[in-house]
Amino acid sequence: xxxxxxxxxxxxxxxxxxxxxxKNFSEVALGYTxxxxxxxxxxCINCKNPQCVQGCPVAVNIPAFINEIKNNNIDGAYAIIxxxxxxxxxxxxxxxxxxxxxxxxxxxxxxEPVAIGRLERYVADNAKVKSSEIKEKNGHKVAxxxxxxxxxxxxxxxxxxxxxxTVYEAFHTEGGVLVYGIPEFRLPKKIVKxxxxxxxxxxxxxxxxxIIGKTLTIDELFEMGxxxxxxxxxxxxxxxxxxxxxxxxxxxxxxxxLTRSNLMKAYREDAxxxxxxxxKVAxxxxxxVAMDAARTALRLGAEKVTIIYRRSMEELPAxxxxxxxxxxEGIEFKLLCNPVKIDAxxxxxxxxxxxxxxxxxxxxxxxxxxxxxxxxxxxxxxVPNSEFETEVNTVIIAIGTSPNPLIKDTTSGLDVNRRGGIxxxxxxxxxxxxxxxGGDAVTGASTxxxxxxxxxxxxxxxxxxxxxxx
Ligand code: FAD
Ligand code: SF4
Numbered sequence: 469x470x471x472x473x474x475x476x477x478x479x480x481x482x483x484x485x486x487x488x489x490x491k492n493f494s495e496v497a498l499g500y501t502x503x504x505x506x507x508x509x510x511x512c513i514n515c516k517n518p519q520c521v522q523g524c525p526v527a528v529n530i531p532a533f534i535n536e537i538k539n540n541n542i543d544g545a546y547a548i549i550x551x552x553x554x555x556x557x558x559x560x561x562x563x564x565x566x567x568x569x570x571x572x573x574x575x576x577x578x579x580e581p582v583a584i585g586r587l588e589r590y591v592a593d594n595a596k597v598k599s600s601e602i603k604e605k606n607g608h609k610v611a612x613x614x615x616x617x618x619x620x621x622x623x624x625x626x627x628x629x630x631x632x633x634t635v636y637e638a639f640h641t642e643g644g645v646l647v648y649g650i651p652e653f654r655l656p657k658k659i660v661k662x663x664x665x666x667x668x669x670x671x672x673x674x675x676x677x678x679i680i681g682k683t684l685t686i687d688e689l690f691e692m693g694x695x696x697x698x699x700x701x702x703x704x705x706x707x708x709x710x711x712x713x714x715x716x717x718x719x720x721x722x723x724x725x726l727t728r729s730n731l732m733k734a735y736r737e738d739a740x741x742x743x744x745x746x747x748k749v750a751x752x753x754x755x756x757v758a759m760d761a762a763r764t765a766l767r768l769g770a771e772k773v774t775i776i777y778r779r780s781m782e783e784l785p786a787x788x789x790x791x792x793x794x795x796x797e798g799i800e801f802k803l804l805c806n807p808v809k810i811d812a813x814x815x816x817x818x819x820x821x822x823x824x825x826x827x828x829x830x831x832x833x834x835x836x837x838x839x840x841x842x843x844x845x846x847x848x849x850x851v852p853n854s855e856f857e858t859e860v861n862t863v864i865i866a867i868g869t870s871p872n873p874l875i876k877d878t879t880s881g882l883d884v885n886r887r888g889g890i891x892x893x894x895x896x897x898x899x900x901x902x903x904x905x906g907g908d909a910v911t912g913a914s915t916x917x918x919x920x921x922x923x924x925x926x927x928x929x930x931x932x933x934x935x936x937x938x
Contacts, residue, residue, distance in 0.1 A: 479500075479504055479507055479508050479511075479583070481497050481498065481499060481500055481504070481583075481586055482497075482498040482499070482501075483496055483497050483498060483793075484496050484498065486793075486796040486797050486798075489653065489797065490763075490766050490767060490797045490798065491767065492653075492767065493651065493652045493653050493735050493767055494652070494653060495652070495653055495654070495656050496653050496654065496793055497561070497789075499586075499589060499590060499593055500586055500587070500589075500590045502540070502594075505537055505586075505587060505590040506537060506538065506540060508582065508583050508586065508587055509534045509535075509537035509538045509582075509587060510538055511575060511582050512531065512534045512535075512538075512575075512582045513574070513575065514531055514534075514535065515531075515574050518530065518531045518574075519572035519573070519574065520569045520570070520572045520573045520582075520584060521569075522572060523568045523569040523570070523571055523572035523573075524568055524569045524917070525568065525915075525917045525918050525920075525921040526552045526553050526917060526920060526921045526924060527552055528548075528549055528552050528553050528569070528588070529548050529549075529551065529552070530569060530584055532548045533545040533546075533548040533549050533587075533588070533591060534582070534584075534587060536548060537587060537590070537591065542590075542591055542594050542595045542596070543595050543596055543597040545591040545595070546591050546592065546595035546597070546598060547597075549588060549591060549592070550598070550600065552924075553588075553917075553920065554620065554621045554624045554625070554663070554920065554924075555617060555620065555621070555663050555916070555920060556588050556589075556591065556592035557589060557592035557593060557659045557662070557663065558617070558646060558655060558659060558660065558663065558916060559585070559588060559916060559917050559920070560585050560586065560587075560588035560589025560590070560591075560592055561585070561589055561654065561655050561659075562650060562654065562655055562756075562787070562916055563585055563915065563916065563917050564787045564915060565583075565584055565585035566787070566788045568917070569584045569585070570582070570583070570584050570585065598666070600624075600628055600666075600670065601628065602627065602628050602630070602670055602671075603628065603629055603630040604630055605630050605632065606629070606630035606631060607632075608630075608631050608632070608695050608934050608938070609631070609632045609633075609634070609693055609694045609695060610626050610631050610632070610633050610634075610694060610695065610696045610697070610698065610930055610934075611633075611634050611635075611636060611689045611692075611694040611696075611697045611698070612626075612633060612634070612635040612636070612697075612698045612700060613635075613636050613680045613686075613697065613698065613699045613700060613701050613875070614635075614636075614637065614638075614644060614699070614700040614701040614702055614907075614909070615635050615637040615642035615643060615644055615664070615674065615700075616643065616644020616645055616646065616700055616702050616907060616908070616919060617644065617645075617646065617700075617907065617916045617917075617919040617920045617923065618644075618698075618700030618702075618906045618907025618908070618909070618919035618920065618922050618923040618926075619635055619637075619644070619698065619700035619907070619923065620635075620642070620643075620644075620663065620664065620667060620920075620923070621919070621920040621923030621924055621927070622698045622700060622904075622906070622923035622924070622926050622927045622930075623635050623667060623672045623698075623923075624667055624670070624672070624927075625923070625924055625927035625928070626927050626930065626931070627667065627670045627671055627672050628670070629927070629931050631931075631934075632671075632673075633671075633672045633673065634672075634673045634674075634675060634694070635672060635673070635674045635675070636675050636678045636680055636684070636689075637674060637675070637676050637677075637678065638677070638678065638679045638680075638701075639676065639677070639731065640676050640677055641676065641731070642660075642664045642674055642676075643657070643660040643661075643664065644700075644702055645702065645908075645916075646660045646916070647660055647730060647731060648723075648726065648727045648730055648731040649723070649726050649727075649730070649757065649760070650730075650756075650760060651726065651729065651730055651760050651763070651764050652730065652735075653763065653767070654760065654790070657730075679874070680699075680701070680874075680875060681874035681875045681877065681878040681879070682874065682878075685878050685879065686699075686875065686878070686879045686882070686900075686903060687879065687880075690902065695902065695934050695937070696902045696903070696904060696930045696933060696934055697902065697903050697904070698896075698903075698904045698905065698906070698923070698926050698927070698930065699875060699890060699898070699903065699904070699905040699906075699909055700905070700906055700907045700909060700919070700922075700923060701871070701872065701875055701909045702871070702872075702907060702908040702909055702919075703869045703870055703871045703872075703889075703908035703909065703911075703912050703913045704723060704869060704871075704872055705869055705870045705871065705872045705873075705888075706721030706722065706723045706724070706865070706868075706869050707865075707867050707868045707869060707870060708721070708865055708867075709752070709807060709865065709867060711807055711808055711809050711810065712809045712810065713809050713810030713811060713812065713827075714810060714865070716810055716811075716812040716825060716826065716827050717812070717825045717826045717827065718744055718812075718826050718827035718861055718862045718863065719810060719827060719862075719863045719864075719865070720744075720862070720863070720864050720865070721864075721865050721866075722751070722753070722757045722758065722760070722761040722864050722865060722866035723757075723869060725743070725761055725764070725765075725864050726757070726760060726761060726764060728741050728742070728743045729743060729764050729768065730764075734768070735764070735767065735768060743768065744861065744862040745768045745769045745770075746768075746769045746770060746771060746861075747770060747771060747860075747861030747862060748770070748771060748772045748773075748774075748858075748859060748860045748861050748862070749762070749765040749770045749772070749773045749774070749860060749861070749862045749863075749864065750773075750774050750775075750776055750807075750830050750858065750860045750862070750863050750864070751765065751773065751774070751775050751776070751863075751864045751866055752775075752776050752777075752807055752863065752864070752865050752866060752867060753775075753776075753777065753865070753866030753867045753868075754775065754777035754778075754779065754783070754784040754785055754786060755784075755785045755786050755866065755868075755913075756785075756786045756787055756790060757866040757869075757913075758775055758777070758786065758864075758866035759775075759786045759787075759790040759791060759793075759794050759799075760790075761864045761866050762775050762794060762799045762864075763790075763793070763794055763797060763799065765862065765864065766797060766798070766799065770862075772800065773798075773799050773800065774799075774800040774801070774802055774858070774860075775794070775799060775800070775801050775802065776802045776805050776806075776807060776830070776832055777801065777802070777803050777804075777805070778804065778805065778806040778835050778848040779803070779804065779835075779837065779845070779846070779848050780803050780804055780837065781801070781803055783845060783846075802832070802858075804834060804835045804836065804837070804848065805832040805833065805834055805835060806832055806833055806835050806848065806850065807830050807831065807832045807863075808831050808832060808833050808855060809830075809831045810827055810829070810830050810831075810863055811827070811828055811829045811830075811831070811857075812824075812825050812826055812827050812828055813825070813826050813827075813828040826861070827860060827861060827862060827863055828859065828860075828861075829857050829858060829859050829860060830857070830858055830860050830863055831855055831856065831857045831858075832855070832856060832858070833850045833851065833854055833855045833856075834850070834851040834854035834856070835848040835849060835850055835851065836848070836849055836851055837849070868912075868913055869908075869912075869913045870887060870888050870912060870913075871884070871887075871888040871889055871890070871908065871909045871910075871912065872888075873888055875890075875909075876888070876890070879900060879903070880900075881899060881900040881901075882898055882899060882900045882903060883898070883899040887912055888912075889909070889910050889911060889912050890905040890909050890910050891910075892904070892905050892906065892910050894925075895925060895926070895928070895929035895932075896910075896922060896925050896926030896929050897929060897933075902933070904926040904929060904930055905922075905926070906919065906922025906923050906925065906926045907919030907922050907923065910922065
């Protein structure tokens with residue numbers, strides 16, 4: 469079972485009660501009070517050679533911003549973070565800090581690391597002055613494909629450098645996974661909207677409902693006068709297991725389930741968006757997406773939600789805080805198990821029975837951990853003859869996503885690797901001149917902060933490319 473320290477920490481962030489929050493979509497973690505933030509900041513010992521900065525993919529100057537919190541100078545702390553991170557309110561909430569900045573904090577060697585993410589969130593939520601310096605317009609135009617964290621960051625950095633930036637987004641709204649994937653109870657959408665509004669105020673233009681590769685091609689963007697294009701189209705294509713029964717009614721990819729709930733507002737009582745609510749739900753997978761799908765199903769009224777994951781608790785890739793929250797809310801974990809088939813209900817005597825074709829159970833096989841794979845993680849191996857069946861009404865598959873091939877298929881000269889990720893140099897340049905890429909479209913499903921880091925790197929490279937040409 470869970471190996472995490474569930475003891476309340478003295479400086480624990482206030483949270484909604486687990487029973488109450490399992491029935492609503494309001495934010496679970498409520499943020500530090502001023503006193504808590506200053507106490508937590510004072511735990512930072514300001515070491516001579518701070519490692520935490522190296523743990524952050526965009527190298528936020530952590531000791532410096534924490535020092536400003538000690539002095540209760542929140543605007544000063546914000547200005548320091550904003551030098552490197554465009555979306556601190558988001559990163560403070562969703563970064564996997566325990567494997568990034570906090571993993572390197574020296575206080576963590578003998579106890580709890582400083583809660584860097586929570587402090588970053590406190591600063592972003594409480595700073596009053598959040599302005600950014602914008603250079604004079606330079607007359608050059610750049611197009612950005614996709615408004616997820618990679619696209620938003622690239623657009624933000626380029627507009628500050630004086631470029632005219634237009635973001636083309638397939639959906640009717642901006643934010644990418646931040647709005648259609650990560651649920652409201654973990655990342656309130658008003659926070660994403662505030663960040664997008666800031667970009668709009670700075671002059672970034674957003675064009676919605678345009679699918680690059682269908683409505684317009686990358687080559688057409690160049691014909692329209694854009695001198696460079698950044699592709700931040702993410703990895704929205706869900707993977708399936710390839711087992712029998714995946715096309716029955718009541719089987720969803722996590723992407724579809726979460727999009728229906730988040731973007732199409734199925735969670736609202738008055739919503740007409742179809743979605744399975746109630747009953748018994750199985751979620752397959754162990755990452756953040758699986759936790760979000762499970763906790764969303766619970767809030768939509770499921771009587772029981774079970775996560776099925778093929779490795780053990782120690783290998784769960786989800787953020788530690790989300791796993792702890794899921795356990796507290798009553799999500800059940802069936803570990804070391806892997807689904808082998810899904811069965812549906814069929815009434816042979818009544819072909820018009822409305823229940824026909826709907827999921828009735830999932831069969832899984834028990835697993836044990838064998839030799840480590842190429843990444844050093846022990847490989848799960850099936851235990852012969854250990855299959856068991858569990859009655860369920862809904863199955864949500866959250867075993868990863870891949871980049872959509874649409875842009876590759878419609879752009880000559882744009883090379884991708886065998887997993888569909890766009891091939892780029894360290895600077896984010898693709899194999900097609902003037903086209904840059906970053907985020908999940910390059911790496912496959914990864915993290916918000918690494919997508920932001922890639923957007924930043926590409927913005928710098930685009931600026932150099934256009935400046936050299938001019
Ligand atoms: P995306 O966020 O996917 O954005 C891509 C955008 O491009 C989308 O808006 C899409 O509509 C648009 N687009 C796609 N194709 C086209 C096209 N052809 N034309 C125009 N627009 C297009 N990471 C964390 O760090 N912490 C977490 O807690 C966390 N939880 C997650 C929970 C869920 C449910 C999911 C799905 C992911 C989670 N992640 C988390 C991962 C993280 O959200 C992603 O790594 C990150 O959003 C990738 O950013 P991106 O900008 O590359 O792509
Ligand atoms: Fe840590 Fe993320 Fe903030 Fe970097 S951006 S300091 S990794 S919480």
